[in-house]
Amino acid sequence: MDAGTHAFYDRYANEGVAAESPRSAMLAQVERLLPVGCSVLDVGAGAGRDVAGMLALGLQAWGVEPHAGMRAQAERLYPTTRGRLADAGLPDLGHPFAVERPQGFDAVVCSAVLMHLAPSDLPAALASMASLLRPRQAAPAVRLLLALPEMAASALAGDRDGDGRRFHNHAPSEVQALLAPLGLRLHSAVVNDAVLVSAATRWHLLAFQDA
Template sequence: MSTHDAPPPSRWARSGPQATEGFGRRFAELVAAGQDVDGEARLADALLPRGARVLDVGAGMGRVSAALQARGHRVTAVEPDGGLVAQCRATYPTVDVVQADLLELDDARVGRVLGDRPHQVDLVVCVGNVVVFLAEGTERQALATMAGRLAPGGRLLVGYHLVGGPEHARAYPPEEFVQDAASAGLRVQHRFGSYELAPPSDEYAVWVLTADA
């Protein structure tokens, strides 16, 4: 894909407004009810030094970005869905959110908060089934794009359902994900079964990846 071509439509975009609006509505209700929606952010925070630089890819309504920002990190949220971007800005007005597809990112679009080295972040967060909603055949390109944003020693946090995931999401077997990550210059540092560090399971995968030296 050239820099002038629009990325192909993702599985998320093709799932239709009923599915995408339902996602935003569900999390808005959880937040309004005071439910705990910070599990991913707690793990992300544990992986980081204080005041770190974070890129939250597929940020949705911004809940993970907001939680990390509240913990003192510099965060740029990236979300392609215009409805979710609007919801993020209304719910978390201090979160810097960029409406863009992951494959469209450039330094200018993510540098407002991250500063003069927006291509170098301490952590890329890609949770909430984002990788199983990517456009078909773009997984390796997406992983390479995220890997290219990492500072030396930086890491990538990925989480998705192995079974029982959302409608329209793809199945992404662990062995295929590991192969795709390796092709992008990433290696698995840890695999867990939850954001609370449960042992690996057949239901959900949480990966901590680092760039090859």
């Protein structure tokens, strides 16, 4: 995470987390697509909202989050996330929770994270997430869930958004092409324009399954 993006999340951890909606759009997709009991890793877990939500839905959920302030807020706001969040971030996650999940996870979720990566880091980031999926036998149909923002060019200044965060639009078609050699193909795609007017951003919710 670069300095400008880190500075934004310093502020967000102290001021913005309290204003978050109690339920994310991603959690609705998780509930629709992933069966109760499956193991899930939330990449870029933030303040733990989705990890806590997935645990409440009966999933075995863990998360990784590189910002210490956000992890601290998660443990404060969502006690069920204690012991389930690790310090790791893209493009190289390593093997988080190797003791708890030595074979990996049934599914990986990554919402509102990839836009902070430069295009040159995107292939490694997708490969890192794919490497954490356990062997496909008895796994759910959907293995990877991504939420990708598409911000209007008029709202960006170079590679920064209005909050000073690094921000790159990664086309869903590009992500799909990069995941194909990793053995993942598109299962479904949903476009959400709820904040298109207020935030100049269209959201792409992409679900991938084993090829």
